[in-house]
Amino acid sequence: MGCLTAGEQKYSRGLEGVIAAISSISCIDGDEGNLIYRGYPIEVLAKYSTYLETAFLILYGHLPTEKEFEDFRENIKSNYELHPGMIDTIKNFMMDAHPMDVIRSMVSMMGIFCKDKREFSREAKYLKAIRVIAKIPTMIAAFHRLREGKEIISPDKSLTYSENFLYMMFGEKPDELSAKVLDIALILHAEHGMNASTFSGMVTASSLSDIYSAVTSAIGTLKGPLHGGANERVMSMLDEIKSLEDVKPFIESALAEKRKIMGFGHRVYKAYDPRAKILKDWAYKLCEMKGDLLHFKMGDEIEKIMIEKVGKRGIYPNVDFYSGLVYTHLGIPRDIFTPVFAMSRSVGWTAHILEYLESNRIYRPRAIYNGPIDLEYIPMEQREE
Ligand SMILES: CC(C)(COP(=O)(O)OP(=O)(O)OC[C@H]1O[C@@H](n2cnc3c(N)ncnc32)[C@H](O)[C@@H]1OP(=O)(O)O)[C@@H](O)C(=O)NCCC(=O)NCCS
Missing domain, CATH: 1.10.580.10 (Citrate Synthase, domain 1)
Known part of the structure; x- marks a missing residue:
């Protein structure tokens, strides 16, 4: 049989590191x-x-x-x-x-x-x-x-x-x-x-x-x-925390319980997501104009604690941390x-x-086969329940 089997080819889970195109975008x-x-x-x-x-x-x-x-x-x-x-x-x-x-x-x-x-x-x-x-x-x-x-x-x-x-x-x-x-x-x-x-x-x-x-x-x-949607969960987290005083105990216990803090970490960015940096400044201006800085202050406090505790592991705010805040204060439903x-x-x-x-070729990756081969076909009426 010509099936690809484990060991013959390298398998990259989630296609991590696999190059699938050449792009100038x-x-x-x-x-x-x-x-x-x-x-x-x-x-x-x-x-x-x-x-x-x-x-x-x-x-x-x-x-x-x-x-x-x-x-x-x-x-x-x-x-x-x-x-x-x-x-x-x-x-x-x-x-x-x-x-x-x-x-x-x-x-x-x-x-x-x-x-x-x-x-x-x-x-x-x-x-x-x-x-x-x-x-x-x-x-x-x-x-x-x-x-x-x-x-x-x-x-x-x-x-x-x-x-x-x-x-x-x-x-x-x-x-x-x-x-x-x-x-x-x-x-x-x-x-x-x-x-x-x-x-x-x-x-x-x-x-x-x-x-x-x-x-x-x-x-x-x-x-x-796992793709869009983390910003909704950032806002739910802020709802759950409720106040500025509750930020520290919430984050500390979440980290101790190995729970992920929404809006932090990224598969590619191991430094501060540059989009988050820009959006943070605009989020401040917007929240200030709307006269409601609570979410922003909570976000800023979460960021400080997270960077202190897990920044050295490459976990920083990503763009979703501040986009949820911006959309909320624009009145956009979650x-x-x-x-x-x-x-x-x-x-x-x-x-x-x-x-x-422009230089198309149909995508057609392969899978490593790890199932059985050469099984005997047994007529239905003879199969065991
Ligand atoms: C974005 C994300 C999926 C990237 O995932 P990844 O590259 O596969 O990284 P992993 O989920 O394997 O995390 C690696 C380590 O960092 C930790 N980590 C990653 N993101 C974390 C977070 N937001 N809060 C706390 N710890 C985090 C993981 O617990 C894991 O720790 P361990 O090695 O002790 O098990 C992940 O960081 C995450 O779930 N973040 C929260 C959701 C989010 O904001 N998504 C929007 C992305 S734009």
């Missing part, structure tokens, strides 16, 4: 705590760029000229609206559905309502990527409004991408700082190399399936608590934290899918 230096998109450090992009400009950079590989940006922005805005057939369908969803299930189903549905669904040129693929990036915020906000028994709010094209999302969610134009903080959070979540959701989107695309199917796979993967992550990461997903398709 982003680079993570986990030891030093650096992240760059297309050659630009995220600190620079968070300071000078916007989410849409960063989206262009990640998708096309260079910062846009004024004309390129204008065209891109118009393209995004002209694709905000959902097809009426999708709106009819979302109205019939169970209103207790998880918003991640809603956006996963709706991106999948885009493949049905797409007018050029049988068009597979490079341009058509980019256009489909742009549609996904444009429509996810509209899907999230539409479902959120409906489940609250409210009217869906149509996108306002005079607003920025982030302003428009908050406007569609809450029905009023957000203040400048709130929109800015959301925009920064979107920049920081837009891309992160070969993470699980990006990889699963690439696997689907590698069979020469379509962009909508690939993004649907990615959303399904992001939904799991079950919409991961959909907001998906909205931002749709850029990284589609960029990797489009890049891989």
Whole structure:
């Protein structure tokens, strides 16, 4: 038998360390705590760029000229609206559905309502990527409004991408700082190399399936608590701790019981996650403006204790530690934290899918077989109960 058996090949659990693509999209230096998109450090992009400009950079590989940006922005805005057939369908969803299930189903549905669904040129693929990036915020906000028994709010094209999302969610134009903080959070979540959701989107695309199917796979993967979702659990932990005085005993007993502290540690970063560092400053500004610094102070105290106790083991705050805080103070419900992550990461997903398709080869790893061979087939009536 030609089965692969243990010992013949090295098996890497969870594909750790396995190289599955060559990419020029982003680079993570986990030891030093650096992240760059297309050659630009995220600190620079968070300071000078916007989410849409960063989206262009990640998708096309260079910062846009004024004309390129204008065209891109118009393209995004002209694709905000959902097809009426999708709106009819979302109205019939169970209103207790998880918003991640809603956006996963709706991106999948885009493949049905797409007018050029049988068009597979490079341009058509980019256009489909742009549609996904444009429509996810509209899907999230539409479902959120409906489940609250409210009217869906149509996108306002005079607003920025982030302003428009908050406007569609809450029905009023957000203040400048709130929109800015959301925009920064979107920049920081837009891309992160070969993470699980990006990889699963690439696997689907590698069979020469379509962009909508690939993004649907990615959303399904992001939904799991080992990937998206840690920020929700950070907020539950803060609820459980309740007060600043209770932080120290909580963390000490959690560590003594070998319980994990949510929002700390990372498979790649063994230093302070650079995204967390940026988001922490903006979280402070937002909480200060909202006049509620309790969560921030608790977070800061947890961070101090954790760094003192486990920092030398490479366990530092990750981006989720502060993103939950930011989203909470923007008024975003907890079950919409991961959909907001998906909205931002749709850029990284589609960029990797489009890049891989340029020199595509179907993903087809192998498994080591550790089952029996040469078993005798016994007719059913002779099998023992
Ligand atoms: C992110 C994460 C899954 C990375 O996992 P990983 O690289 O497989 O690391 P492990 O889970 O094997 O942890 C290695 C060691 O560090 C400890 N550790 C890791 N994260 C920890 C945390 N948040 N709190 C306390 N200890 C932690 C583990 O207990 C383990 O200790 P041990 O060697 O004594 O058993 C992990 O750090 C984690 O679960 N963090 C909390 C959830 C979270 O914030 N996820 C968002 C990621 S962006």
